[in-house]
Amino acid sequence: MTPESIPPSAPRARPLLPLRKRIVLFVLLLSILYAASILVQEWGSVEKEKPLMNLFPSLRVLLFQKGTQLDLYDPYESSVHSAQKLEQGNALLMAPRLLSTRAILITGETSTRVHDMRSSYNYSPLATDQKSLLLHLSRNTNFTYSIPDGDHAHLHIDFTACGEIATIPLPAEESWYDASKLFDALNLPMQRKMMLSPAETSLALVHHDTFPRIALIQLIGRHATALSVPSFDPEQLHFSPFFIDDQTLLFSVLDSNHWGTVRYRLSTGTYEILSQNFTDHAYYSLSGDVILQQSFFDETINVPFGSVALLEQIRGIPVQEIASLTGQKENHSELFSLLFQKPEESSLHFKSNLTTQSFNAIVESELREPLRDFWRDYQLKLAQAVGVFHLLNLDPDGTLTQIETIPFEIHPPATFAQYVEDAEPLLRALDLPTSLIEEYHKRRRDAKDKGEEYLLVDDLSY
Secondary structure: HHHHOOOOOOHHHHHHHHHHHHHHHHHHHOOOOOOHHHHHHHHHHHHHHHHHOOOOOOOOEEEEEEEEEEEEEEEEOOEOOOOOOOOOOOOOOOEEEEEOEEEEEEOOOOOOOEEEOOOEEEEEOOOOOOOOOOOOOOOOOOEEEEEEEOOOOOOEEEEOOOEEEEEOOOOOOOOOHHHHHHHHHOOOOEEEEEEEEOOOEEEEEEEEOOOOEEEEEEEOOOOEEEOOOOOOOOOOEEEEEEEEOOEEEEEEEEOOOOOEEEEEEOOOEEEEEOOOOOOEEEEEEOOOOEEEEEEEOOOEEOOOOHHHHHHHHHOOOEEEHHHHOOHHHHHHHHHHHEEEEEOOOEEOOOOOOOOOHHHHHHOOOOHHHHHHHHHHHHHHHHOOOEEEEEEEEEEEOOOOHHHHHHEEEOOOOOOOOOOOOOHHHHHOOOOOOOOHHHHHHHHHHHHHOOOOOOEEEEEOOO
């Protein structure tokens, strides 16, 4: 073979092949190491955000209020984020609501704003020409659900990127329902609230200004249903919706005869009486347990929200107790008709519209003054009602186990119990870290020293 026939690159080909292989192997090794590092980071992130991925929700954050200050308690970071978020002079129409682990919704007389608790960022979730007394947002705040002023017949859904995307007709108003008259008589809080299911596929709406019952909105199918518990009267009131999971809704119901706590299965449309007692509020603990809060007087009498009016209806006054002041009931039928709602019954209840002047219609002073004094003492006893909140753990099989009690008192002009003055037993039941409970105790004590209240205003689970 002549020198001209030998390829000039042949002598260099052999040493270059191993070099190429080394480069390829090196690149592959770097790729594997990079992928492994990302996997480790994501694994750690998944572990950190494990509560977000559970099939069942758990407590994420709690929101406390002291005057114009809001405190966000984060149990995963064991930290508290504080900010002055309430504007002086802009009276709140509803308590601040948690939207996510950092975003809160504040609805005032002049504006509705979404605030970031960890920065100064805030914005209005509504268009400049819109107003709404009731609205809620998805956790990523991309979707806004609202009942605008002037249209209580529809739920409006807006998407950040393209404006309104749907209006869902709500259940029709019920002819028997007079909200102001009914709630004044019962001494119960009127609730206005939207609650999303953990996967945000359903929305439970309670809007007592217009509807007595919970409206359950299917956000995917875009239709609304008014819930109605078959074992209760058709004229029934619903309170405190709470998603146990995406397919199970817990709420409380009462009619003119009784009340209780109900579990509703979305997949089957069936109702189950979970408890003959009324549940004021339900929570998820940090470990995922469902905690129910119920109000009791005399340790045995369950009364929704500790309502003074409902307590009076339950207790009643034995006829013999009044007869000891007036003499035989048969001889004073007009007097009994003047003072009592159903004078023919053995357990009597004063008429709700009585005043001290009402007793002037009784001519005989020897009857008038003792009865007036008795009525005053009875009203005072009711007005200064003392009771306890029972905290109960809901087991998967439906068993309720009492875990804590919290005392409460109702002082005029309050007519029901809604907030606990000392939430520490509740925080223990919710499995909050000791450091956060100690921080709560310190902040509550500081507020009390300044003559201010330190109130738990909202909690968030998903």
